[in-house]
Amino acid sequence: MESFLFKFACFDCRVSFKKPATNNIKEYSAHLPEAVLSHKCMICGNKMAFMGRQFQSPQKSDLSGWKSAQLLWEHGFRFVGNGFHNSPALPKKKPDTLAFISENKDHNQKVSFSVDWEVYKAIT
Ligand SMILES: [Zn+2]
Numbered sequence: 001m002e003s004f005l006f007k008f009a010c011f012d013c014r015v016s017f018k019k020p021a022t023n024n025i026k027e028y029s030a031h032l033p034e035a036v037l038s039h040k041c042m043i044c045g046n047k048m049a050f051m052g053r054q055f056q057s058p059q060k061s062d063l064s065g066w067k068s069a070q071l072l073w074e075h076g077f078r079f080v081g082n083g084f085h086n087s088p089a090l091p092k093k094k095p096d097t098l099a100f101i102s103e104n105k106d107h108n109q110k111v112s113f114s115v116d117w118e119v120y121k122a123i124t
Pocket of ligand 1: 010011012013014041042043044045046
């Protein structure tokens with residue numbers, strides 16, 4: 001079942017884990033915009049953010065990288081798909097990210113709604 005695992009992240013602890021997103025194999029897709037299942041961070045207990053299959057966790061010390069990932073996620077970007085599309089690659093550093101978000105409103109990987117991490121993480 002390894003291939004059916006997706007990345008979930010906690011932006012506060014700066015960790016990500018591979019977890020199932022659904023128990024229904026028919027719902028599985030590399031383009032899945034949101035998880036059906038929710039998971040809590042094993043460190044702090046926050047509800048973890050669903051990142052998509054392709055998310056590559058920044059180093060724990062890479063604060064800019066994690067802030068970038070959080071901003072993208074909060075604006076509905078997910079690390080979905082198979083990597084083959086015409087939209088520009090998602091930025092990996094915070095200084096590039098806000099401009100990227102405003103310039104890429106129709107991006108291929110913008111597949112979900114905007115959400116505030118501070119609100120989302122407390123949902124039980
Ligand atoms: Zn956490």
